[in-house]
Amino acid sequence: MATLADVARRSGVSVMTASRVLSGRGPASASARDAVTQAADELGYVPNAVARGLRNSRTGTVALVISDIQNSFYSAVAKAAEKGLGAHGLNLTIASSNEDAQRERDILQAIQAMRADALLITPTEHNGDHLQRLAQHGLPIVQLDRSVPGSDIRRVLLDNAGAAWRAVTHLTEHGHRRIALVGGPERITTGAERASGARNAARQAGAELLVAEAASYLHEGTRPAVEEAIDWGPTALIAGNNIVLETCMDVLLERGIDVPTALSLVAFDDLPWLRWTPAPITALRQPIAQMTTAAVSMLFTDPDSDGVERRFPAELVERASVRRITTAS
Amino acid sequence: MATLADVARRSGVSVMTASRVLSGRGPASASARDAVTQAADELGYVPNAVARGLRNSRTGTVALVISDIQNSFYSAVAKAAEKGLGAHGLNLTIASSNEDAQRERDILQAIQAMRADALLITPTEHNGDHLQRLAQHGLPIVQLDRSVPGSDIRRVLLDNAGAAWRAVTHLTEHGHRRIALVGGPERITTGAERASGARNAARQAGAELLVAEAASYLHEGTRPAVEEAIDWGPTALIAGNNIVLETCMDVLLERGIDVPTALSLVAFDDLPWLRWTPAPITALRQPIAQMTTAAVSMLFTDPDSDGVERRFPAELVERASVRRITTAS
DNA sequence: CTGAAAGCGCTTACAG
DNA sequence: CTGAAAGCGCTTACAG
Numbered sequence: 001m002a003t004l005a006d007v008a009r010r011s012g013v014s015v016m017t018a019s020r021v022l023s024g025r026g027p028a029s030a031s032a033r034d035a036v037t038q039a040a041d042e043l044g045y046v047p048n049a050v051a052r053g054l055r056n057s058r059t060g061t062v063a064l065v066i067s068d069i070q071n072s073f074y075s076a077v078a079k080a081a082e083k084g085l086g087a088h089g090l091n092l093t094i095a096s097s098n099e100d101a102q103r104e105r106d107i108l109q110a111i112q113a114m115r116a117d118a119l120l121i122t123p124t125e126h127n128g129d130h131l132q133r134l135a136q137h138g139l140p141i142v143q144l145d146r147s148v149p150g151s152d153i154r155r156v157l158l159d160n161a162g163a164a165w166r167a168v169t170h171l172t173e174h175g176h177r178r179i180a181l182v183g184g185p186e187r188i189t190t191g192a193e194r195a196s197g198a199r200n201a202a203r204q205a206g207a208e209l210l211v212a213e214a215a216s217y218l219h220e221g222t223r224p225a226v227e228e229a230i231d232w233g234p235t236a237l238i239a240g241n242n243i244v245l246e247t248c249m250d251v252l253l254e255r256g257i258d259v260p261t262a263l264s265l266v267a268f269d270d271l272p273w274l275r276w277t278p279a280p281i282t283a284l285r286q287p288i289a290q291m292t293t294a295a296v297s298m299l300f301t302d303p304d305s306d307g308v309e310r311r312f313p314a315e316l317v318e319r320a321s322v323r324r325i326t327t328a329s
Numbered sequence: 330m331a332t333l334a335d336v337a338r339r340s341g342v343s344v345m346t347a348s349r350v351l352s353g354r355g356p357a358s359a360s361a362r363d364a365v366t367q368a369a370d371e372l373g374y375v376p377n378a379v380a381r382g383l384r385n386s387r388t389g390t391v392a393l394v395i396s397d398i399q400n401s402f403y404s405a406v407a408k409a410a411e412k413g414l415g416a417h418g419l420n421l422t423i424a425s426s427n428e429d430a431q432r433e434r435d436i437l438q439a440i441q442a443m444r445a446d447a448l449l450i451t452p453t454e455h456n457g458d459h460l461q462r463l464a465q466h467g468l469p470i471v472q473l474d475r476s477v478p479g480s481d482i483r484r485v486l487l488d489n490a491g492a493a494w495r496a497v498t499h500l501t502e503h504g505h506r507r508i509a510l511v512g513g514p515e516r517i518t519t520g521a522e523r524a525s526g527a528r529n530a531a532r533q534a535g536a537e538l539l540v541a542e543a544a545s546y547l548h549e550g551t552r553p554a555v556e557e558a559i560d561w562g563p564t565a566l567i568a569g570n571n572i573v574l575e576t577c578m579d580v581l582l583e584r585g586i587d588v589p590t591a592l593s594l595v596a597f598d599d600l601p602w603l604r605w606t607p608a609p610i611t612a613l614r615q616p617i618a619q620m621t622t623a624a625v626s627m628l629f630t631d632p633d634s635d636g637v638e639r640r641f642p643a644e645l646v647e648r649a650s651v652r653r654i655t656t657a658s
Numbered sequence: 659c660t661g662a663a664a665g666c667g668c669t670t671a672c673a674g
Numbered sequence: 675c676t677g678a679a680a681g682c683g684c685t686t687a688c689a690g
Binding site: 001044047049053054068072075078091109110113249250253271273277278 | 330373375376377378379380382383388390397398399401404405407408411420421422423424425438439441442443444462466575578579582600601602604605606607
């Protein structure tokens with residue numbers, strides 16, 4: 001593959017001049033300019049970003065570490081991140097931790113090795129120390145969706161408590177008095193905050209609330225909690241995220257429980273298919289694109305001037321999965 | 330950030346020896362080994378992959394270029410690719426072309442600049458020449474899912490014609506005689522091959538077939554074709570991929586057309602939510618993980634010894650969206 | 659406006 | 675077993 005030296009030789013100038021012309025920084029005579037661009041063209045010269053990265057200690061690459069690339073929430077994040085970064089002329093490297101602490105550690109190490117310029121991460125709860133160390137080395141880091149407990153690493157999050165509060169309140173306003181939330185693990189901020197928001201709302205409304213805690217945000221970890229919640233006999237069920245929702249759908253189908261006649265349902269995360277179930281599903285929509293864009297721009301912003309945390313509200317999209325209950329009183 | 334020189338200095342050996350110890354290649358005395366590993370540990374030394382990449386002209390990175398990261402088909406590809414590559418100790422960089430020729434060109438150039446070791450791509454039909462040039466420069470390339478027409482770049486594809494044949498035959502066996510396929514653009518191999526397989530099957534069975542060609546595999550491009558197909562008044566509809574299917578669901582819902590009483594439906598690509606619609610949807614399941622794994626291993630295999638193309642069959646998953654039609658005869 | 663030199667951090671032959 | 679030298683391809687001061 002052609003190098004800068006090849007271009008210089010062919011155009012009869014020094015490597016230096018060729019570099020200046022092609023990078024567009026520094027002066028160059030018109031004739032040098034012409035000769036170099038022509039030679040570069042003829043040779044199909046493409047600058048070596050690796051060499052450039054070594055020299056400049058800037059690689060032009062941002063790493064995105066997500067929990068599960070197949071989860072549509074995170075692929076929406078990936079899409080928005082790619083778009084936002086592309087606007088900055090940056091490349092995106094994506095890796096998926098699969099909620100696994102060891103794997104996340106390996107990824108973090110690889111990112112450090114490849115000298116990424118910045119890191120966007122939806123962290124597991126396990127590697128806060130590692131993250132902190134990277135931040136101290138000067139790597140700009142922004143957490144998205146979730147945050148490692150007790151660190152000062154910047155983050156862009158949903159107003160989880162507010163969203164859960166809204167879901168429960170929506171249900172109590174429809175007359176529900178026995179509500180189950182299948183949430184994520186409370187070790188994870190989303191799980192903890194959603195549970196606490198739901199508890200507040202239930203208390204305020206004087207309704208009963210069961211929080212069934214899934215072992216993980218992966219499918220396998222989710223079923224016992226869903227079954228526990230349904231066995232408890234609620235009139236309404238809140239699926240704490242889209243993975244939990246899928247498990248709920250399976251269990252409801254298996255047991256022949258009809259929504260909303262036998263059970264009302266509210267989902268965290270909005271997806272196209274929620275419109276196509278027998279009773280279209282009411283959902284809390286997260287502003288994923290905006291959150292991701294905010295996280296990307298936070299990456300390039302002064303940590304001290306811009307605050308450590310931003311929260312975004314969810315929007316309740318009402319469809320047909322919540323029944324109004326009228327109590328004889 | 331600590332460099333090899335720092336480690337060498339701290340452990341009282343030369344850079345050379347430190348390199349040998351840490352890379353595990355070449356001899357080293359036990360004492361040197363101990364001193365170096367300890368120093369590396371204390372300094373939190375992480376080798377600079379950029380420098381290593383420049384020196385070795387191998388970056389340990391494989392690029393994956395997909396058409397749309399939010400399309401669950403491609404995010405399944407991304408997941409499988411990451412897993413397969415991880416086993417080889419390689420990093421994965423993902424970029425999404427969004428079916429845009431110019432964007433794909435930019436991505437290809439960036440990949441060349443960053444000196445990726447190999448490329449996995451679900452190509453648009455536009456940049457075959459560019460791909461060919463990269464291949465001639467010695468970059469291992471494997472096309473997945475789709476292939477650029479008229480090139481000898483290796484590829485792993487679905488048996489599209491066979492799968493479409495199977496879908497149509499399934500319908501004719503259920504008595505359908507007027508079938509519409511909403512396919513992708515026939516410029517794209519998947520679109521062309523699925524259309525041709527469907528035509529063969531219809532001809533064999535003596536059934537009428539309308540192929541409505543979507544302008545693109547993006548949502549926007551898909552609606553006119555879906556409406557054309559439904560307006561034609563078929564008894565059965567085949568959605569040529571998962572994006573088309575989503576549009577079909579929207580249009581059917583808007584028009585109040587019931588599946589399968591008013592219209593039977595078969596989908597390309599299987600997804601969890603197909604089980605949860607009022608009539609669970611019969612689908613052709615692609616072996617995405619196997620195809621991706623095959624593509625990954627093809628990347629590291631001798632081009633001359635292993636053939637240029639591999640095809641995988643789809644599996645028909647029968648559910649409840651196809652009605653049996655009994656004709657008065 | 660242009661070029662020779664030095665160096666980013668690593669590893670591959672080559673001597674000792 | 676160990677080290678001094680050279681070089682991967684680029685760019686940043688520094689002279690001319």
